[in-house]
Amino acid sequence: MPPATDGLATAGALPPVDSDSDHHGPGLAPFPPGEPTPPAGPGQSVRVPLPRDASTLPAPGAEFDAVLDRALATLDLDLTPGMRAAIDAHARLLLAWSPHVNLTAIREPAAIAREHVADSLAAVPLLLDRLASRRRRPTGVLDLGSGAGFPGIPVSVAIPASTATLVDSVARKTAFLDVAAAATTAAFRQRDEEPVRMHVVTARGEELARRAGQRDRWDIVTARAVSGLPWLLELALPLVRPGGCFVAWKRDAGDGAFTAELDAARPLLDEMGADPEPEIQAVTLEGLADHRLVVVTKRRPTPERWPRRPPRRRRLLP
Numbered sequence: 416m417p418p419a420t421d422g423l424a425t426a427g428a429l430p431p432v433d434s435d436s437d438h439h440g441p442g443l444a445p446f447p448p449g450e451p452t453p454p455a456g457p458g459q460s461v462r463v464p465l466p467r468d469a470s471t472l473p474a475p476g477a478e479f480d481a482v483l484d485r486a487l488a489t490l491d492l493d494l495t496p497g498m499r500a501a502i503d504a505h506a507r508l509l510l511a512w513s514p515h516v517n518l519t520a521i522r523e524p525a526a527i528a529r530e531h532v533a534d535s536l537a538a539v540p541l542l543l544d545r546l547a548s549r550r551r552r553p554t555g556v557l558d559l560g561s562g563a564g565f566p567g568i569p570v571s572v573a574i575p576a577s578t579a580t581l582v583d584s585v586a587r588k589t590a591f592l593d594v595a596a597a598a599t600t601a602a603f604r605q606r607d608e609e610p611v612r613m614h615v616v617t618a619r620g621e622e623l624a625r626r627a628g629q630r631d632r633w634d635i636v637t638a639r640a641v642s643g644l645p646w647l648l649e650l651a652l653p654l655v656r657p658g659g660c661f662v663a664w665k666r667d668a669g670d671g672a673f674t675a676e677l678d679a680a681r682p683l684l685d686e687m688g689a690d691p692e693p694e695i696q697a698v699t700l701e702g703l704a705d706h707r708l709v710v711v712t713k714r715r716p717t718p719e720r721w722p723r724r725p726p727r728r729r730r731l732l733p
Contacts, residue, residue: 466511490539490540497602498572498575498608500602501611504602512594518562519562531563533700535565537700537706541710553577557637558636560582564592579611581615589617596614624722625722635660635661645679645683651711660712677695689712693711
């Protein structure tokens with residue numbers, strides 16, 4: 416993911432932050448519900464309290480449900496009541512926070528259901544196929560550049576994963592992710608289902624990929640709308656365990672750019688321990704005809720030289 420200018424945690428270790436904790440960037444935590452908002456000083460705007468309890472917020476609505484229901488039918492996915500409630504809680508919070516925090520430009524419920532939730536869930540059938548032989552083993556998902564929680568939250572909820580880590584470099588976004596992760600936990604527990612244990616980390620992808628405890632660890636690494644595929648491979652593949660996979664969400668506008676991106680990425684695959692040819696899957700959902708999933712399977716540990724430092728990467732890759 417591209418270098419960020421704020422919200423970085425660059426000093427010392429970056430242990431995962433449990434979704435039940437209050438993990439925010441300095442000065443960026445929303446005011447807790449029920450607390451009076453301090454008056455603004457001269458030239459300052461008033462910060463509004465941002466909700467933390469999804470159950471107090473309006474439901475996304477019938478259009479959201481209809482779009483999601485059609486997508487689930489197309490994907491042949493059955494969600495438990497806890498899974499559906501967790502996705503609903505995430506959407507409620509996104510709708511409430513987006514007018515105040517720059518999480519997404521998509522703010523209509525039906526569009527969120529299609530462009531964010533359904534698009535994220537498009538990868539779940541292929542991931543379930545890959546996990547079919549090892550369903551009794553814990554599954555870990557790491558989402559790079561998680562932003563508003565897509566695809567990391569819907570994917571980890573629908574598998575379901577045993578643990579998921581949501582990574583973003585911007586503290587305003589990880590503040591939201593903490594609240595959304597806690598809301599999914601509450602939604603599962605209210606329906607007597609085992610929640611996904613979610614963590615939130617404020618960091619750049621290249622920082623995480625150089626940490627020994629994170630390398631060659633994760634069953635599934637995801638990234639959506641983050642960066643070009645060659646750069647993504649350098650950030651993601653060191654984190655994937657041998658036998659695991661990296662999934663990138665891309666678009667093919669038909670102008671040759673997607674093909675060029677794949678061609679630029681192929682020379683890196685074998686060097687980083689992955690299959691030399693990625694699997695490309697078209698997204699067959701309504702309104703997402705140009706969306707593609709790029710699935711890269713890792714076969715052996717990634718050499719320590721990856722990822723390269725940004726200046727060297729810029730010199731050698733388009």
